[in-house]
Amino acid sequence: MFSGSIPALVTPFRDGTFDEGAFRRLVDWQIDNGSSALVPCGTTGEASTLSNAEHHRVVEVCIEQAAGRVPVIAGCGSNDTKNALLHMHFSKKAGAAAALCVAPYYNRPSQAGLIAHFSHLAENCDLPIVLYNVPARTVTDIAPETTIALANRYPDNIIAIKDASEDLSRVADHRMGIGKEFCQLSGNDELALPFNAAGGKGCISVTANVAPALCAEFQQACADNDLVKARQLNDRLYPLHYAMFEDSSPAPVKYALSRVHGWLTDEVRLPLCACSPEARKAVDAALEHAGLV
Template sequence: MFSGSIPALVTPFRDGVFDERAFRRLVDWQIANGSAALVPCGTTGENSTLSNAEHHRVIEVCIEQAAGRVPVIAGCGSNDTMNAMLHMTFSKKCGAAAALLVAPYYNRPSQAGLLAHFSYLAEHVDLPIVLYNVPARTVTDIQPETVIELARRFPGKIIGIKDASGDLSRVTDHRMGIGADFCQLSGDDELALPFNAAGGVGCISVTANVAPQLCAEFQAACAANDLQKARELNDRLYPLHYAMFEDASPGPVKYALSRVLEGMTDELRLPLVACNQTARQAVDAALVHAGVL
């Protein structure tokens, strides 16, 4: 259902308020440079610092500005099942193509709890679900057996996964346990090349915020099995992938965007603060290496 380069969009702020004008410019720039879909209100979008009203407005603006040119996968995750359902219901009404649902964080549910959480949402809201597994942030790890069981219970409803577990063997686990139609998207830019080689079809990317055209070209090379070109593009992007996490994310990516896209600021919401000087130097060097600056 989804493939290619899919940016996990930042949420621009100006003087503490969601900057709709800058966000609309970002959406247009992403689409013009080949991004295949858009993800508002993910981790990179600082969703944990948004009120529900702000969260919904970001999704609404993204869908409105995309205007059907590319699909929007709305970030709907929460550690509260009912709040996740609220986000999904709103996103469905706005025209989202799917919901991105992170494993509930802080609560530390068991695998049985994860099955119950995602099953409840699949049963109560008619919106395709892309699971999001990022145990480094959530502590909870959606095990392959749980992913396979969810896909078996809800064919055509739980349609894919953004996998940021760092375990490349899971691509094969999921493919062999579910089938090739299950949409596997890398959640780690630096692993996108081997992830795709194992059966992935794209990446929900931080780096694509800053280098959308290069990321789109890289994914297209992977899809065409042009390994030489994919390697060359990956080498250009590789330092940038790591620079995006030189300090607490999304500090570095917001700084990078302030360097490459007019009207963007590096403003974040507490408890996050602007990235440090070491990170800025790493970002600047990586932007030059990639040919973005």
């Protein structure tokens, strides 16, 4: 269902509130520059600091502005199963193509708890689910065995994974244990090249916020098995991948966007703050290396 370069969109703020106009422009710019799908209200979208009303409005605006040009994978994750289900029901009604559901954070559920959580979501809403495994943030790791069990139990509901485990061997684990229709998307820009080589279909990307055309071109080169071109583009983007995490994300990517587009601010919500002078220098150098400024 999904492939290519899929930005995990920032949520623009201005004076503490959601900047809807800037977000609509961002959605259009992403689509015009080759992004194959969009993810609002993920980690990069600062979903953990949005009220439910704000969360739903961001999803609604993204779907409305995309207007069917590309699918929208709505961030629906929560450490509260009932709240995750609430987000899923809203996103389905709004027209999302799928829900991105992160492993419940802070609670630290067991693998049995993860199976129960995702099973409850799959059984109570028919919006397709993209599992999101990012143990560096959630502390909880969706083990390959758990992913395989869930995908095989709910083949029509649990259709993909955004894997930010940084363990490339899992691509083969999942491919060997699940049917070939299961879609694997990298959650780490800097690992997208080997991830795709192992059987991945694309990346839910932070860097694509800033460099959508380059990221889309890179993903197309991977799909075409043009490794020479893919490596060249990867080398051009590589410093930017790391610069996006020189400070607490998404502060660096918002700073980068504010440099590329005057209509976007670098404003983040507490407990995050604007990125440090050192991080700004790294972002500036990476933007120049990529030819974006």
